[in-house]
Amino acid sequence: MKLGFLVDLNLCMGCKGCEIACKVENEVPLSSWRLRVKYIDVGTFPETTRNFTPLRCNHCENAPCERICPVSALHYLENGIVNIDSDRCIACAGCMMACPYGAIYMDPETNTADKCTYCAHRIESGMMPACVVACPVEANIFGDVDDSTSHISRYIMEHQNNGGVQVRKPEKHTDPKHYYVGGGNNTLNPLAHQRIEGYSLFNNVTHLDHVGDPNHSILDRFIGSHPEYDNKSLADERLDAQTKEHEEQGGH
Amino acid sequence: MVENTVAATNAVVTLDAAIPGIIWGWMITLNMWAKSIGTGVILIGAYLLYRHKHESMPNLRWLMPVISFVALNVFLFFTLIDLHQPLRMINIFLHPHWTSAITVGAWMATLFTGLITLLALIGTMDQFPDFRRHCKVGKWARDNTEVYEKIFPYVVFLAIPVTLYTAIIMAESSARELWQAPTEMMQMLLAAFLAGSATLIFIADDWKVEVRKDLALVLAFSTALGFMMYMGEYFFSFKSAEAEVTLTYIQSGGAYSGQFWFAMLAGFVAPFFLSISAMKSDNTTILRFAAIIALMGLYLAKDVWLKIPQLLPLS
Numbered sequence: 001m002k003l004g005f006l007v008d009l010n011l012c013m014g015c016k017g018c019e020i021a022c023k024v025e026n027e028v029p030l031s032s033w034r035l036r037v038k039y040i041d042v043g044t045f046p047e048t049t050r051n052f053t054p055l056r057c058n059h060c061e062n063a064p065c066e067r068i069c070p071v072s073a074l075h076y077l078e079n080g081i082v083n084i085d086s087d088r089c090i091a092c093a094g095c096m097m098a099c100p101y102g103a104i105y106m107d108p109e110t111n112t113a114d115k116c117t118y119c120a121h122r123i124e125s126g127m128m129p130a131c132v133v134a135c136p137v138e139a140n141i142f143g144d145v146d147d148s149t150s151h152i153s154r155y156i157m158e159h160q161n162n163g164g165v166q167v168r169k170p171e172k173h174t175d176p177k178h179y180y181v182g183g184g185n186n187t188l189n190p191l192a193h194q195r196i197e198g199y200s201l202f203n204n205v206t207h208l209d210h211v212g213d214p215n216h217s218i219l220d221r222f223i224g225s226h227p228e229y230d231n232k233s234l235a236d237e238r239l240d241a242q243t244k245e246h247e248e249q250g251g252h
Numbered sequence: 253m254v255e256n257t258v259a260a261t262n263a264v265v266t267l268d269a270a271i272p273g274i275i276w277g278w279m280i281t282l283n284m285w286a287k288s289i290g291t292g293v294i295l296i297g298a299y300l301l302y303r304h305k306h307e308s309m310p311n312l313r314w315l316m317p318v319i320s321f322v323a324l325n326v327f328l329f330f331t332l333i334d335l336h337q338p339l340r341m342i343n344i345f346l347h348p349h350w351t352s353a354i355t356v357g358a359w360m361a362t363l364f365t366g367l368i369t370l371l372a373l374i375g376t377m378d379q380f381p382d383f384r385r386h387c388k389v390g391k392w393a394r395d396n397t398e399v400y401e402k403i404f405p406y407v408v409f410l411a412i413p414v415t416l417y418t419a420i421i422m423a424e425s426s427a428r429e430l431w432q433a434p435t436e437m438m439q440m441l442l443a444a445f446l447a448g449s450a451t452l453i454f455i456a457d458d459w460k461v462e463v464r465k466d467l468a469l470v471l472a473f474s475t476a477l478g479f480m481m482y483m484g485e486y487f488f489s490f491k492s493a494e495a496e497v498t499l500t501y502i503q504s505g506g507a508y509s510g511q512f513w514f515a516m517l518a519g520f521v522a523p524f525f526l527s528i529s530a531m532k533s534d535n536t537t538i539l540r541f542a543a544i545i546a547l548m549g550l551y552l553a554k555d556v557w558l559k560i561p562q563l564l565p566l567s
Contacts, residue, residue: 031270038567039267050266055567064426070354090343091336093275094354096427102271111336146292168567171492172426186263190565191493193263203354 001079002177003118004145004166005129006152007054010182011139014052015038020145021134022056025119032105034116036132040193052188054140055129057082057103058168058176059115065095065104065115075115079144080177081120086112100172102190118142146179155181164179274562279334281555283327284418285447287361288440288550290323291411292448294368296470298408299461304378313400314375314472315455316412321372323451324365331358342343353424357417364414367407374400384551401509415444428561430485439557441480445474446550450543465531468539472527479520482553484528485514507563510532519549 014037022028022035034057042049066074066082073089076082087110096104096113106141118128124198127133132140143152156165159181166183167176185192268339284380297316300309332338344358377383377393378400384390423433449470486503489495502509526542529535 033269038265038268038269040263041266042263044262064424067351068354068421068424070349070352070358071340071347072349088343088347089337089339090340092353092354093333093336094421094425096272096275098427100427100566105272106275106336117327128456157351190567191497193265195268195565 001078001144002146002178003059003123004080004143004152004177005056005059005118006141006155006179006181007055008139008155008181008189009051009142011039011137012052012054013137013139014050017134017135017136018054018131018140022125022128025122025130029107029109032107033116034103034105034114037218040187042193051187053180053183055101055103056131056178057099057118058101058174059116059118059174060174062173062175064098064100064174068094068098070094077120079123081118081123082115083117083120084113085114086110086114089113095249100169100174101176185188258337260277262518265440271565271567274559275305276334276558277310277331277560278555279565281551281558282298283330283552284440284443284558285325285333285547285551286323286330287415287418288447289414289451289547290320290327290368290445292444292446293323293406293451294411294448295415295444296448296452298404300363300466304381304460304463310458311379311398312452312459313457314372314379314419316452317368317371317375317376318453319455321365322400324361328361328365353417353420357414357421359412360414360417363411364407367403367410370403371407372401382471393553407409412441415440427566429492430498430561432485432489435481435485435489439478439563442474442478442481443550443554445470445477446546453539453543455551461534464534464536464539468527468531469532471539471546472531472543475520475527478550478553479524482520494561494564498564501563502556502560508556508560511552515549515552515556518545519552521545523549 008053010167016037019033019035019037025031026034028034034176035054038053038055040051040053042051061080063076063082068075068090069075069089071088071090074082074095075085086107091106091112093106095111096102096106099115104113106112107114119127119131122129129140129142132142141152141155143150144151144154148151148157156179159165164181166180166190167178168178168180182190207251230248292403293316297312300312303387306313308440332341335341341358342502344355345362347360348355350356373389374393377390380396396419416437419431419433422428422431422436449467453467453471455462456467460533489499502512520549523542526538526545530539
């Protein structure tokens with residue numbers, strides 16, 4: 001048995017029901033997430049589209065987080081789930097460095113690493129993951145990808161022509177067991193879109209300033225001309241360059 | 253390539269959860285820097301002992317393991333307090349996972365520190381025969397002074413993987429494409445040569461001129477090669493989209509650009525010329541100054557290289 005997940009992005013309407021269900025089911029603290037739905041606006045007005053991309057642990061068959069974990073807190077279950085034992089975790093953050101999908105967080109209450117487990121505790125009791133149950137349009141499809149008669153296997157087979165079924169960052173050779181239908185470079189590649197502070201729909205906080213090292217680049221504080229010292233300055237700089245180019249081409 | 257993709261797609265994140273910034277910060281930088289000193293003094297000390305007579309470096313036998321012992325304890329201390337659950341460090345020994353370079357490194361570093369403690373004890377007790385004359389531990393150390401020479405070759409051999417294992421941790425961090433195993437391994441080894449030679453320069457005042465020249469040569473060699481490695485990585489490691497975006501960002505004057513170039517010029521280029529100059533003139537003041545700025549530059553360069561790949565959003 002190899003449990004897998006598929007999200008049909010053509011069906012997802014960005015209601016965030018799955019996100020909330022996950023938070024409640026797993027008691028995920030504030031400022032942390034196991035599953036989140038990202039909104040990405042593509043195009044130039046009036047020809048714009050809004051895309052919704054649910055992001056969670058990919059439960060890779062060749063999981064870098066499992067490999068780097070020094071105490072086997074991250075481990076495979078027999079059904080293919082990459083599970084985490086919080087009681088064993090030493091919280092070295094090696095898994096956060098290794099996961100190419102940014103799916104692991106440091107729980108501020110337990111001070112240990114945590115992530116989506118496909119609701120392993122519910123699976124054990126014969127139930128579906130909380131996010132699957134909550135989805136009003138059945139965009140989340142969960143099941144055994146080893147079983148060719150399962151819903152997820154049939155869904156993959158139906159949509160796999162012309163690259164219809166995708167995974168995130170296939171070049172990392174992690175062999176994710178989390179698939180997307182209806183995705184593309186815009187939605188699945190984090191470098192293909194910009195993350196701009198202050199441009200969000202309902203909030204303007206895009207980075208956790210209280211997480212990680214606050215003492216960034218000591219020297220740049222004195223000799224640099226950068227008001228920001230975290231990764232949002234990277235996004236801002238790319239936006240500035242693009243805006244300048246746009247203006248030079250006659251745009252406004 | 254990525255910039256073109258962005259311009260073509262005009263894709264902007266309009267709603268998302270907040271994402272973390274830099275996870276491995278200055279404590280990890282300090283950890284790597286201190287480890288370079290701890291293993292470097294042993295590697296360079298062994299090289300000097302191979303090349304020169306013991307009498308040319310009278311204090312090396314006891315100061316080398318003592319310096320290494322102090323540096324390794326700084327390294328282990330910051331490794332420990334960087335953990336969010338430091339008391340669970342014991343799990344690395346109770347539940348080891350051998351595919352992890354963190355586990356292999358922790359075991360090797362612990363064994364290495366244990367052997368260095370033994371060398372420091374024997375070396376110090378031999379150097380100060382009246383200190384703790386009746387203490388059982390001191391007496392044992394003085395009675396078994398030959399153990400020092402017996403285990404020293406194994407310590408030197410072990411210093412190499414202890415120096416290198418952090419590069420494998422960085423290579424296992426597959427989310428950070430800038431950290432590539434072959435270059436990081438060479439950088440770690442050169443950092444140990446640099447830190448070892450620079451640190452030993454501070455205790456080399458009474459050593460023979462030829463030994464100091466050798467130290468200056470190693471410092472010049474390691475700063476020059478280290479600089480070339482960084483330049484190669486900085487300008488030519490555009491092998492993945494993630495490394496490309498990271499490097500383009502700092503090359504365009506983004507945060508850490510100033511720190512990187514300051515580290516390169518003050519910490520690698522300047523010490524190279526100062527060491528070459530000191531080799532000719534045997535000017536210990538210049539050599540010490542070169543050692544100080546080289547150690548400072550090494551810290552700053554490691555700090556930049558550790559943090560810049562963490563600037564990228566992964567999802």
